[in-house]
Amino acid sequence: MTLDSSVRIGLLLPDVLGTYADGGNATVLAQRLRWRGVPAEVLSCPASEEPPTGCEIYLLGGGEDAAQLFAADWLRERPALCRALAGPAVTLAVCAGLQILGHTLTDAAGQPRPGAGLLDLATRPRAGRATGEITTECLLPGVGRLSGFENHRGVTTLGPDARPLGRVLRGVGNGDRGRWGRGGEGARAGRIFGTYLHGPVLARNPALADHLLTLATGSELAELEVADQAALRRQYLG
Numbered sequence: 001m002t003l004d005s006s007v008r009i010g011l012l013l014p015d016v017l018g019t020y021a022d023g024g025n026a027t028v029l030a031q032r033l034r035w036r037g038v039p040a041e042v043l044s045c046p047a048s049e050e051p052p053t054g055c056e057i058y059l060l061g062g063g064e065d066a067a068q069l070f071a072a073d074w075l076r077e078r079p080a081l082c083r084a085l086a087g088p089a090v091t092l093a094v095c096a097g098l099q100i101l102g103h104t105l106t107d108a109a110g111q112p113r114p115g116a117g118l119l120d121l122a123t124r125p126r127a128g129r130a131t132g133e134i135t136t137e138c139l140l141p142g143v144g145r146l147s148g149f150e151n152h153r154g155v156t157t158l159g160p161d162a163r164p165l166g167r168v169l170r171g172v173g174n175g176d177r178g179r180w181g182r183g184g185e186g187a188r189a190g191r192i193f194g195t196y197l198h199g200p201v202l203a204r205n206p207a208l209a210d211h212l213l214t215l216a217t218g219s220e221l222a223e224l225e226v227a228d229q230a231a232l233r234r235q236y237l238g
């Protein structure tokens with residue numbers, strides 16, 4: 001795309017997966033584009049409306065167990081949207097959003113439920129909730145350390161077609177001991193990225209926001225230093 005046309009950011013199901021304020025990721029992406037003179041629009045796509053399939057970026061957030069089962073079915077009923085999420089768009093899915101993009105999520109009663117199958121992973125419940133601050137070393141080149149908070153009951157096991165987004169330095173993350181070893185956090189495959197980090201993750205980690213924007217626009221973006229964000233990173237990462 002050219003940087004003259006507006007970058008469309010589709011915020012999927014903010015009314016269903018809005019518990020952890022991950023909708024702030026849309027604001028961060030749009031603002032980082034506008035600060036660079038690139039027009040951007042956030043398209044909010046609640047459950048009652050048919051979502052657009054032509055966005056450059058899609059976002060899914062975290063939510064409660066019942067809400068995420070609804071969201072998984074909503075996605076599976078929209079194959080055109082699922083095709084768009086897998087590319088050409090860039091997709092960022094957080095926590096419940098990450099879990100529902102996998103093959104299955106097993107509910108608290110031990111019942112496996114189908115996900116959208118866009119990421120090669122499966123999630124089952126852990127004994128207790130993983131809550132608190134989390135720090136990872138992001139495995140994407142140049143992104144560095146990521147900080148966020150986690151609040152989930154999922155253990156996520158990646159298959160061969162997904163790689164972790166980061167390696168856990170503090171906190172729990174995926175909580176599995178799968179083929180990628182212990183300490184994996186999140187998942188990535190092609191242009192889909194998933195993470196357990198709330199914050200919102202892109203507010204705390206502008207380098208990850210810019211990685212997604214560079215991919216979505218196909219353009220090198222100008223450096224951007226935001227004093228408040230630098231202070232926030234020092235606060236969480238030292």
Ligand code: GLN
Binds near residue numbers: 096152153
């Ligand atoms: N309900 C899911 C879990 O507890 C996801 C939670 C979340 O999105 N923070 O694992």
